[in-house]
Each structure stands twice: as C-alpha cells, then as structure tokens.
Amino acid sequence: MAAYFLAIDGGGTSCRSAVADAHGRILGRGRSGASNILTDPDTALRHIEEAARLALSDAALADVAPEDCVALLGLAGNNVGDAVSYVLERLPFQSAQIVSDGLIALQGAVGDADGAIAIVGTGTIFIARHQGELHYLGGWGFQIGDLGGGARIGHAALQESLLAHDGIRASSALTTSILEEFGNDPRRIVDFARAAHPGDFGRYAPRVVQGAADGDPTALRLMRDAAAQVDEALDAVGRITENSGRLCLLGGLAQVYPSYLADRHRVRLSEPLADALTGAVALAVQTFQTSEAAR
Known part of the structure; x- marks a missing residue:
C-alpha cells in the first residue's frame, strides 16, 4: 500500500x-x-x-x-x-x-455518520446519506435546475428589471440600479442575457442579497422565493433522512439563507465538521x- x-x-x-x-x-x-x-x-x-x-x-x-x-x-x-x-x-x-x-x-x-448537506452557491445540489446510502437531489444545471442558486437569483433580478421597465411591476432601488447599469435600455439586458453563463447571472445575486438586507421590496421577494425553493428541497431531504443527522449549508449563500428559511429547517442547521x-x-x-x- x-x-x-x-x-x-x-x-x-x-x-x-x-x-x-x-x-x-x-x-x-x-x-x-x-x-x-x-x-x-x-x-x-x-x-x-x-x-x-x-x-x-x-x-x-x-x-x-x-x-x-x-x-x-x-x-x-x-x-x-x-x-x-x-x-x-x-x-x-x-x-x-x-x-x-x-x-x-x-x-x-x-463525517462517516448519516446526515445531509445543501450546497447553495451559483448552483444548488442537495446530498443526503441515510443508513449508508447516498441520495442526490438537484444539481441539474442552470438551464433546467439549480433552483435557489445565485445564478437563478441574478437571472430573476434582471427579469424583474424588465418588468419594472414595462410598468408591469413596481420599480425599486434594485431594479432601478440594474436598468441604469444597462443605460435604461432593455435591449442591452436582452443581449446580455442571450450570451450570459450562469456565473454572469450569479454576479447580480450579491446585489439582491444586499438589497434584501436594506429592505428593498423586490429583493426581499426574490430572496423569499428562492428560499422557498430551498425549503422544498430540504423537505425532500428530510423525508429521506427522517430528519436525523446533521444538516449543513455549504457554498457562497450558506451564510445568507438561514434567516430566510422556514423554522423547521433553520432549527436543524449545524456547522460542518470540516x-x-x-x-x-x-x-x-x-x-x-x-x-x-x-x-
């Protein structure tokens, strides 16, 4: 050996x-x-x-x-x-x-014990080990998955900005700042989105996180919607693990999500061992x- x-x-x-x-x-x-x-x-x-x-x-x-x-x-x-x-x-x-x-x-x-993790970064994936068996949920990529991830949050922020531009939804500091970044020209947002990769959309997630912390109504709604998607995945994880073992959040949004998650998940969160x-x-x-x- x-x-x-x-x-x-x-x-x-x-x-x-x-x-x-x-x-x-x-x-x-x-x-x-x-x-x-x-x-x-x-x-x-x-x-x-x-x-x-x-x-x-x-x-x-x-x-x-x-x-x-x-x-x-x-x-x-x-x-x-x-x-x-x-x-x-x-x-x-x-x-x-x-x-x-x-x-x-x-x-x-x-460690070697049963438990689960939610990796919430640009994308998302949920992994559980129960009675020694591994279970993977999500992780299907930005095009058809990664709900609750930073790329999805950033994409939603751009979408909301266009809705605000068209008067379909109320504008906010978040949507105004994004529109101004593109010269208040929605066609530039469309051109950007057509060529953008998940990481490009993900660059707007911190702006949404900060906006929500500042009380921006659009940003708060986007964070709550994203957290609801994470909650739904964690419910599925809980059914697999019977809500036993450690439950850890990992990734770039791991420190952001706890305050938005449902109490049933928040109370179960643990710090990772390593x-x-x-x-x-x-x-x-x-x-x-x-x-x-x-x-």
Whole structure:
C-alpha cells in the first residue's frame, strides 16, 4: 500500500490538495488554479499535478513524487464519462479515483455518520446519506435546475428589471440600479442575457442579497422565493433522512439563507465538521485501505 495519500478538491476557480499519511494525518497542503475537467481538461490536469506537488513540498517530502502516491479527486463533472476517462488516463498518480465534489463536501461536513448537506452557491445540489446510502437531489444545471442558486437569483433580478421597465411591476432601488447599469435600455439586458453563463447571472445575486438586507421590496421577494425553493428541497431531504443527522449549508449563500428559511429547517442547521478537502482525505484513506485489504 502506498505510504502517502493525496486528496484533491478541484473546482472552477481553484484546485486544493492535501497529502496525508496512512493514518489520514494531513502533512501538507497546496493550491493551484482552475480545474474544471469539463471546460478545460488539459488545464485541469496541469493544475491538479501542480497542486499535488505543492502539497508534497509543503510536507517537506522532497523524495516523494505524485507517481508514488494514490489519490482521490473530488471534481465537478464526475458524472460525465468522457471527461472522467480522459482525465483518469492522464493523471500522474500511482492509482487514482475520481468522485463527486459533492461527495467530499458531504464527508467533510458530516463525517462517516448519516446526515445531509445543501450546497447553495451559483448552483444548488442537495446530498443526503441515510443508513449508508447516498441520495442526490438537484444539481441539474442552470438551464433546467439549480433552483435557489445565485445564478437563478441574478437571472430573476434582471427579469424583474424588465418588468419594472414595462410598468408591469413596481420599480425599486434594485431594479432601478440594474436598468441604469444597462443605460435604461432593455435591449442591452436582452443581449446580455442571450450570451450570459450562469456565473454572469450569479454576479447580480450579491446585489439582491444586499438589497434584501436594506429592505428593498423586490429583493426581499426574490430572496423569499428562492428560499422557498430551498425549503422544498430540504423537505425532500428530510423525508429521506427522517430528519436525523446533521444538516449543513455549504457554498457562497450558506451564510445568507438561514434567516430566510422556514423554522423547521433553520432549527436543524449545524456547522460542518470540516471542509471538503478534509473529507477528501478521509475518503482517500478509506477507499484505498479497503481496496488493499480486499486483495
């Protein structure tokens, strides 16, 4: 069995890594650039290897190379077979396994116990573990899913601005500021929306969050509508878990949502035990020790 385990938490903006010994004790950490295996797999591979080498350097393991380690990678897009196969064949490790970035987040948040997480960022996904079985809800992407996510909130804010421009709904400071940004020309908003990606819409979510905190009626309605969608998903999670175990909010909107969620969910929220990278380390040790024992 390899003496060292590498854990990778790869995302669209950065790639974090950790190297651990056979007992799961983290010895060093590293960070590099974006590692989205769907949009740019070759860049992702380069940053994954860079992050791994930085972790080994941080651990003062000068004589250890990525090729000497086994690795578990939590990556977005792990359900796209072609992307995973392409990356797996080119990874520099002794052996490797790619799992969902959501799975390592769940492991970090609740450990080995039953429980659930709601990842509420630009998009949304809900993951539960009950009696050892994993359940994934949502995460279908902006076009047909991600309800309650920042991209959806930003999209709704642009939509409300057009409704206010047309006099269909009352204007507010939020809609006025968005219209002014586009020179009070609705056609510019339409042109923007036609070419926009989820992250482009998501840039308007903080403005909605701040507007709601300031009492803007449009922003408050949008946040309450989004929270109702999260509540609905959490109800489904509760039916799976029988409302047992930890329930943790993760992601960029995790600190925003509690004040908008229904009391039945708010009272159940817990702080995560650890972060996703710590979860990846734990899964790496479990996965490869189990594999070695089965031989």
